[in-house]
Amino acid sequence: MAGRERTKRDVTLKQVAKAAGVHSSTASRALDPSKRHMLGTEVVERVTAAATSLGYRRNSLAASLRTQRSRLVGVLLPDLTNSVFSPILGGVTEALGEADYSVVIADVGTAGEHQLRLFNELLARRVDGLILATASRSDPLVERTLESGVPTVLVNRAESGNRVGSVVSDDSEGMRLAVEHLIDLGHREIAHIAGPPHLSTGFLRRRGLEKSLSAHGLLPAATTIAGAFSREEGRLACLALLDKAPKATAIVAANDLLAMGAYEALRERGLNCPGDISIVGHNDMPLVDMIAPPLTTVRIRHRTMGREAARLLLCQIEDADTPVQSIVLMPELIVRESTRRL
Amino acid sequence: MAGRERTKRDVTLKQVAKAAGVHSSTASRALDPSKRHMLGTEVVERVTAAATSLGYRRNSLAASLRTQRSRLVGVLLPDLTNSVFSPILGGVTEALGEADYSVVIADVGTAGEHQLRLFNELLARRVDGLILATASRSDPLVERTLESGVPTVLVNRAESGNRVGSVVSDDSEGMRLAVEHLIDLGHREIAHIAGPPHLSTGFLRRRGLEKSLSAHGLLPAATTIAGAFSREEGRLACLALLDKAPKATAIVAANDLLAMGAYEALRERGLNCPGDISIVGHNDMPLVDMIAPPLTTVRIRHRTMGREAARLLLCQIEDADTPVQSIVLMPELIVRESTRRL
DNA sequence: GCTAATTATGCAATCGAATGCACAAGCCGG
């Protein structure tokens, strides 16, 4: 008596069919828009009526088993909480939802072995496709997806091999924007807080910065590599930077979180931004326009990135012969008050 | 020739069984830790060896169909991008992942009818449970979950009926902390930017504020209701507030985003925070410690909230007779520089 | 008015794994 009855079995297609006085196969066709036309209109109506009155809900598990398509896409994320990845995920689910796909998420955190487990779990669920936001520049997981033959798209981070589709921001261009801006303002001693080099974002942004600098006959005043894209690592890196290059007048951080850490480091050292040192970030994450001073940064359309990744993946799912595509999104410089004319 | 062969069929249990020279049912048992003991050790080894060498991965679709358990939980979110919900989701996936469940997400956005579609989609996938972060104070969806008999837990927002489990922050206590703090600082003219009253957070925080105020024989200097928990609505509400209660010395915003809007409004009016007006937020979202001035706010452990919701849900899934539980998490006041002694 | 073509529906197999039941082999005690 106590407790909700769990035994309330779902209505099956067969029950609907019986209620409508037809065979289950007929009911199946009646409820499938693309097959409805094979049936008499009167029958279709009778079946749909029976279905709604019984509260029928088709069991996608069974359907997927039969059709070999789950309409499920797996998304592997390094960190759900990170303001880079949540809008990406938002864009992905939005675009996928419009195409009637659902999204299973796997938030990796850090552990590497853990990541493989999650990957296997997704494949066991027979996802129709995979979106990886976790890829390192040479990622064993990419190998695995290739083996398994699951359509896959990389997002935000690319891998070196270019063996699967990807959607990324043009990191080189982003750094060019940042560097040109600083040079316009008269800066020459420009230092860099780099991101982890095993990630394409860390690696490419550093290379982009160096390239843009050398186009002006300059070298970085100094570079420190942060252990992770985090505030604390940014603080540490900036502290190191201030020691290595005391003459630097500007710092380009590989992303906003690192820039935030740099803010803290500056404050600790009694330095003023932008008075003593200008800072440029990357991503334009929420609220960086409200901090003191409002951060000059390179804006990336993360949501769009997610949407495009979903679009690419859908192409691959629908047509296995789709060639491997890579989309590169253009970033935009947002000038605020953390950079000033020298 | 061109294009990846999609036809690479997955290895089935039957194939593994044949390779190991046993029947598929035996293979099934050999691969199930809880049934392994029924078998001879030698057979178990032969099967597991065959499984790994063939690269077998069990088809959870088929397994779920047979066992009537999908080990899948659906999470309905109002906005993935919102810094309140991403840590909640993070906590949920973390805790659920530890119990070998996967998470399907449905990001509602706004549209109400859309929400019902997503809900139906989740049920069609036969999720074992549901976590709703979208609930309004009287939500038709709660009705639906009750009907369907799917174990459900509400998170962050509760509904009035208390008919399903929930995990929320003690909004009343949060507001008490904020009010006591301001009163300690000598404030008497305290205004409120309230959240949408159809959400428990909006409603309960307002009521909590009024209760705490009246415990000191005070009334709100004024209250404006924001149309949504957004920066822009906060700005608008604050502007209105400044007109309604020009003598107010402090504003309590129903959340940080509204507080951010208030900052902008103050700036527009040439007012200084905390010089002219003190402001308290709610949530302690990322970066509010970096803005100018650093925001005094009520911290909520969103990740914990997610974890607890997952825990509650697992109890309900595992034992249908688990009574409806409601967990209320204690918030914490974080004093920074947006509030000052009068 | 009879065959051919068409349309509408039913039948039965299938997807892959799990599991109740049957059965065989081995063991024990009396």
Added chain:
DNA sequence: CCGGCTTGTGCATTCGATTGCATAATTAGC
């Protein structure tokens, strides 16, 4: 040395929907 018990494995059904093929009913054509 045999009946009963335990242990290990196989058989066949089941989960719920989809779909190729067969067939019944209807229409068209001549």
